[in-house]
């Protein structure tokens with residue numbers, strides 16, 4: 001992947017692409033834009049300039065795949081990733097449930113989301129679908145291994161997201177996910193750092209990003225209050241510098257609240273991208 005030229009004598013900045021998180025369905029989980037009106041979200045993302053969208057999917061069976069293919073292609077958008085948390089938030093399917101049968105159903109749903117991601121060339125996110133850890137660590141690892149094996153067979157990367165302690169009791173930090181990836185000892189698995197969660201869990205966000213290094217496979221950007229960057233107090237210049245330092249070249253996905261409303265939030269995210277990232281990278285504009 002070619003990078004944009006950096007300052008004279010400096011290493012080139014890796015190319016990254018902006019994406020924004022939408023939802024096909026109305027979601028209990030807040031930071032998804034145009035939830036329940038995916039077409040509006042796709043049109044808005046494209047009009048504003050995004051190169052890609054991340055779609056939070058409850059069950060891929062709910063979605064018209066052909067229509068989505070047509071829309072994405074007509075709008076010139078890529079699918080950066082499929083988010084899977086709604087399977088837990090809406091349907092109670094938890095990869096770490098106490099009941100083996102629920103874990104099996106959660107793995108099946110994750111596989112269906114992975115097949116959907118494969119069709120569009122995106123990654124699949126393993127975040128909220130791990131719910132609260134009610135099974136043993138070995139049982140959780142076994143469920144994760146099945147998810148990763150299925151994804152590997154389809155050329156899809158699984159991005160495991162550390163999520164803050166107020167949302168889950170399992171895998172809150174970058175260090176915990178790094179250790180887990182070592183234990184899984186299976187590919188293709190990467191870490192998905194989300195700046196909102198990192199602001200709660202990591203002593204110094206940029207130091208943890210540097211430590212994660214080449215394991216970073218996708219990034220979620222949101223400010224300390226889940227608004228678009230600039231709405232809170234995270235230092236995004238430091239975040240960008242850390243991603244530059246580790247040579248991260250991949251999607252940078254905004255996962256933000258529809259505050260004050262969907263359209264304003266999409267535009268605020270784009271304006272942050274333009275101010276902090278796009279002048280150093282090749283976006284669509």
Ligand code: LER
Nearest residue numbers: 085127128163167194
């Ligand atoms: C999902 O990407 C996320 O960040 C979590 O807050 C979901 O629970």
Ligand code: MN
Nearest residue numbers: 161194220255
């Ligand atoms: Mn996230």
